[in-house]
Amino acid sequence: MGKLSSTLWLILFVLPQQVLANNQFNMRKGVTDISNDVYQLHMTIFIICCVIGVIVFAAMFWALIHHRKSKGAKPAQFHESTKVEILWTAIPFVILIAMAVPATKTLISMEDASKADLTIKITGSQWKWHYEYMGEDVAFYSILSTPQEQITNQVDKSSTYLLEVDKPLVLPINQKVRFLMTSDDVIHSWWVPDFAVKKDANPGFINETWTKINEEGIYRGQCAELCGKDHGFMPVVVEAKSEQAFANWLSEAKQAKANAAIADAALLDQILPKEELMTLGEQVYMASCAACHQPTGMGLPGVFPALKGSPVVLGDIKDHIDVVLHGRPGTAMQAFDKQLSIKQLAAVITYKRNAWGNDTGDVIQPSQIQAAIDATSEAK
Template sequence: MKNRHLIWGSLVAALSLPVVAETETMRLNMTQGVTEVSQRVFDLHMTILYICIVIGVVVFGVMFWAIIHHRKSKGAVAASFHESTKVEILWTIIPFAILIVMAIPATNTLLAMEDTSESDLTIQVTGSQWKWHYSYFGEDVEFYSLLATTTAQIENQREKRDNYLLEVDRPLVVPIGKKVRFLITSQDVIHSWWVPDFAVKKDANPGFINEAWTRIDKPGIYRGQCAELCGKDHGFMPIVVIAKPQAEYDQWLQATKIAQQEAYEEEQRLLAMEMSMDELMELGEQVYGTRCAMCHQINGNGIPGAFPGLAGQGVSVDPAKKLEHISVVVHGKSGTAMQAFGPQLSLKQLAAVITYERNAWGNNTGETVQAAEVQAVLNGEEL
């Protein structure tokens, strides 16, 4: 009697699981999402779960029934048979039919997920160690999106905010109700652009372009992460997407274009100016802390065997290698993890961070780097 209660209790729990999973928010269940495709993926997931539960209940139900009603204590004697043609046919046809039932909705959902045709907006997503770059096709708008969580929070020196490690300085902004196509690639190693609410997860492979799309139904802030182990700071590559109504999106787009134009004009004015050492060092320390410290460390000592030190060694302290130092920061270094920061930072930021590296940690070269010098390296005039 006790065994029967345990068996029935297990069956009731198994049958009630999908109902609970669909009516309540479960931390271990799949995200329902905010798009038509993500809802279809969730429904497919629940359908397959139901089928698996039914199969499990039937198989284990028959097994436990046989164990209870054909046990030795009741005088049951095991039958002796094999090579039953009917059983062979039956256990071939039934699984085949189940697979067909599962394959039809799965194929329809997969085809919908891969259909990037007739998009209203195309955005190129480029992953790099360890940030995302977004470029809006036909709009002359592009920017890098970096982790906004501070080093002090990561090192437990300050209280962590609600969206710890899931906040960025510049989120991706898209309009609702529009089909947005993503062209996803990488600048260095394999990354993966993953936003669970959209049911979008695509690998970013160097030299290849993968496509994905979404159409968001309601405004909001949606978060994701890089889902492919891509190096030391893989855990510091969050994704934040803000979906806005069309009118608000248009305002954001126009404001971004104006801001980028103003930034360009400001850089052109900087070419004829000279910043003071104090101004360069102050800005340079900020830029170094957000862009360089994760590899070269905040004290400039680097990580032996992985990232070279800058304190008291290398191009940072050699007066004869000032242009080489600028070139490495601007163009990166082939065959190493050193990225090209020329496309990522403004002339002012580049000049400041190089000046900082040449004068911090006791390097004290006394040399400043100005925007005009950085521009010359960008244009290849130093060669």
């Protein structure tokens, strides 16, 4: 009997754990205490379902094999049994209660984001993530870095195809990190399977969740809520570093930000040549604008307007700068004043006014962008 029960234990609980853990058939165990708890819940409920399924279907297939008309089976006359019916209502009920207890415990600890060491504000927008280290004056956008040629099958795909970004979110291990989620446009959902963290980013509201990573590494996820055309091209990448390495990274990021501000200030006195602006402008356009307005500038009729021959692009420069800086509230057109540097903005506006036969000949300088930004902040 002892042998039988230990064999059963091996088959039911140990074997599936060994076979199914962290392979491409199953949920990941992940790298946090919570993700491990979630994995255990998942396996427990899965095994319970399997056991119930085996018992029920064994009974059914027994009947299908032995109680066949072709074997001369005569039908029995019974058609109810209060005892049996009460029994098979009560037993599932007890199993459910047994399942609800650990689930409740895990859920309550998942929802307790108090006493965090670090807070990150995550803002989704079509189709990128923005990360802000609260109180640290570091913030940046994180955009898909897979080149268009891989997506359209012109070149071989890299091993991290569609799961790679230009700037990953960098986090320390062994610290409780609180996430505040919101969105600038539609609903997105920030998901990293290895943390068992998935939370919707709702426009106009702030959601809260947390994680505490146990191991250094790079963890990849994706937006999980349909958010429009490029929902499938909005990955999440987190780089977890040791606490010391994270502190170093943070101070470097602050330094880089200060350097960029100095470089921007220097640009104000410069006149950049049109060729340089056009080259940079094309890069910026492909990264930030082409998803909607298309690489051809033709847009998608009825969804996203064309820029080729557009009255805004061919019209007054100030109005054009204003639209790019502040977006068009109530439409999919985003505000780019915080997303791009003044040099990038000058370049991309120059590009739009001269590409695809728009040929206005206008060249916009970073100083003009800065002037427009100053004018708005004064107006406020």
